[in-house]
Amino acid sequence: MFQHTLKENMVPASRSTRDIEVTAESLQADLSRLELQRRALERELAAVVAHLDTVQRALRALEVVMASPAAAPASEAAPETAGGAARRRVTGPAQPATRPRAGTERTYGRLTEQILEYFAQVGDADVRARDVAVALGRATDSGSINAVRSTLDRLVGTSRVRRSGRGLYRAG
Template identity: 55%
Template structure:
C-alpha cells in the first residue's frame, strides 16, 4: 500500500515541474511574439519595396520609349503595347504606401534601411577581420532580439550577393578589398 506522504510528495514534485514548464512556455511565447513582430515588419518593408519596384517597372518602359527603341545593353526591345507615358509616371503629391512612409521615396536623407546598410559596411570595413552578424548587430545596438539580428544577417547576405562584402568562412563576413 502506498503511503499518503509519498503520494503528496509526488503531487508536489509534479506541480513544481508544471510550474517550471509554464514559465518556460510563457518565455518562449513572448520570444515568438517578438520574432513574429519583426517578421511582420520585415514583410511590410518587402511589400513596400516590391511596390516601388513595380512603379519603376511601369516607369522604365515609358522612359526607354522616350530614349529610343534600344533596350537593355543595346539589344532591340520587343514591341509591346504600353499605356501613355504620362499616366505611367508617378504623380507629385501622391500619397500611396510607397511615398507616405518616412525614408521611402525621399531623397532628403536616406531611409532607415539605407542607413543600416551603410553602418554595416562601415563597421565591417573598420573591423579588418571576419565578423559575425551577431557582433555587427551588437556594435550597432541592434542585438535586442533575434529579429533585429536577422535583419543585420539578411543585410550582410544581400551585401555578399552584390559583392560589397565577402564571406570569410561560415558565418563570417569581411569587407571587400579596395
C-alpha cells in the first residue's frame, strides 16, 4: 500500500513538472512573438512620426507662402473664411520656415519621384504598395510599406496615380 501511495504522489509531480515546462515554452513563444510585434510597431510609429513632421513642415511652409506679399490678394478674402488661420499666418517668421521646406522637399520629393518613375516603367499595371516598396529597394516591414502607401495616397489625391481597387494603384 505504501508503494501505491508513492506512485500516486509521483504522477501529479510529473504532470506538474510537464505542465510547467509546457507553460514556460508557451510563454517563451509569446515573448518572441510580442518582441517582434513591438519592433514592428516601433518602426510603424517612427514612420508615422516622420510623416507627421513632414506634414507640419509643409503646413508651416504654406503658411509662410500665404503670408508673403505676393499672396496678399488671396489672403484678403481668407480672414472671412478662416480668421484664426489668417492671424496665425502673419505671426510666423518667414525665413526659418523656408529653410526646412527645402530639405523636406528633397526627402519627400525623392520618394515621390521614385514612385512616379516606377509607375512609368510598369505602365498600365495594377500594383500594391508592397510591390512598389520592394521595387524601390525599401524594407518590407509595415512602417516602410505604410510610408509608400501614404505617398501613393497623396499622389492619388493630386491625380498623378489612380486607385484601381482595394489596395491597388495604377499610373494616372
